Amino acid sequence: MSHLYLHIPFCKQACHYCDFHFSTSQKNRKEILQAMMKELELRKHSLSGKTLETIYFGGGTPSQLSSDELKFILDEIDTHFSIAEKAEITLEANPDDLSNSYLKSLRHTPVNRLSIGIQSFRDEDLKLMNRAHTAKEAESVVMRAQDAGFANLTVDLIYGIPGLDESAWKKNLDRINELDVPHLSSYCLTVEPKTAFAQFVKSGKIAPVDDELASEHFRQLIQFAKENEFEHYEISNFAKKDFVAKHNSSYWFGESYLGIGPSAHSFDGSVRRWNVSNNMKYLNAISIGEKTFEEEVLTENERYNEYVMTHLRTMWGISSKELKEKFPNNYFEHFTIESEKWIASEDLKNNADVFILTEKGKLIADRIASDLFEV
Ligand code: SF4
Structure with a gap:
């Protein structure tokens, strides 16, 4: 059993809390995607003889890819790997990218699971975090994705946001239930160094995350899961029956996976590898045939x-x-x-x-x- 992760390193705009690797410039996008396909070919031996059970497009913002780009990548994967008949193929997507026409075109690709970065149903939270979508888009996107045929979907929500009190957090959770979302990933806001949020906290523009309130939000989350038949199967993950995420579970079970693209991580059971977190350095390394990753053998x-x-x-x-x-x-x-x-x-x-x-x-x-x- 093995798993493939592809890091799509482009975003429309920078969220204020984000410390993932991404670029808001689309410069060299075509070249980077081609370099990723080259990397795929160069490193396919690391999963030789294994069948891909899951493919995960993460980022960055994979929903910035057109359906033709996705098809091109998935065709390339198909030429190098054996893909399980019922492989879970997930695309991380932002609500503002999921127009009806895009959702329709995604149905013509092998993508069969969407991970939608809603984060909050409130405009004030979305503005504070500099998300590119509105509360209205957050409200409509789940139903539109379901109408387009994506029954297998997950939503991300963030708690601990300054200004999000207990009753507002409860309303966000209730929306998950009302929209019949079968899987929820929910994380506490963390203020990472070098993010805009870290600057805002330092300058007093926003309050730091209140640990007591964040703990209370987490208790509400656990209670919500219990009352609504969500299995709390991992600290930050909740699933209705048959909707446990296979790809993410593979990380927790120590299974081997290959990560392609700038900043992507790979693991083969004993060696951990991580690609350079810089689009141009990644591109250059691939073009001159140099290694894109560093590695460490775990003791x-x-x-x-x-x-x-x-x-x-x-x-x-x-x-x-x-x-x-x-x-x-x-x-x-x-x-x-x-x-x-x-x-x-x-x-x-x-x-x-x-x-x-x-x-x-x-x-x-x-x-x-x-x-x-x-x-
Ligand atoms: S869309 Fe995701 S990866 Fe891009 S800046 Fe926002 S949180 Fe980070």
Whole structure:
């Protein structure tokens, strides 16, 4: 089983909180897409003999691609890889790009899942974050995508936004339910250094994220999931039956994936590789036949820490059996000792030798994981 990620490094405008790699210039767009196809060919051996179960167009803004560009890329993928008959093929899309004609043209491509970056149904939040769409577009896009035939879709929402109080956050969540959205990814706003938001907080233009309010939003989110038959299958991800994201789950299960395009990451079970986060440097490297990535071989400690971090965040938790199979016994002993206090504080529970976060524990998942790490 393997997975392919393509990073489309273009955006219409820069969101104020974003620290992903993208460019608002469309200069060299054709050349970069061609370079990505060259990279695909050069690195296809890393997944040789494996069938692609998922293909994920992330970014940046993949919905900036025309349906012809998407078809061209998917045809190229098809010439180099074997693609599973029921492969999940996801396109990240912004509401302002999803016109009815674009949605219709997407239906003529193999894309079968949309990840729509709504983030909020309120104009004041969208303006504050400098999103390119309006609340009206956020409202209409889900129904229009469903009408066009995209039953498998997910929506992103951000909580912890300054000015978003509990009742406004509840209304955003209620819209998810009213629109019959089958999968939700929801993240707390984080103010990353070097973003416009970091500047705004520094200059006092906006208030920093209120941790107490963000925790309350997260509690509301958990409650919302319970009341509306969403499985809370990963800290930030919620799915109705049969709508768990296969591509994202592959990251949490440590499966191998190949990442193509500027800033894309790859993993083969022991080596992590990451491409240069600069469109021109990427283009130049491909044109002169140089490597586009740096790499590191994970040590046993790093593999264990990553296993703990990713599995702890999911509803499937950490199984003692798997820990013992994957790592030398001292890791299991370390885990057993360190987990005791979190079990005693009821942040972690042991369900027939599978360790899973409790609702209380989900609020401090990172703290618990780092405590269980081997350093
Ligand atoms: S659209 Fe996405 S990738 Fe582009 S700036 Fe906004 S958050 Fe970042």
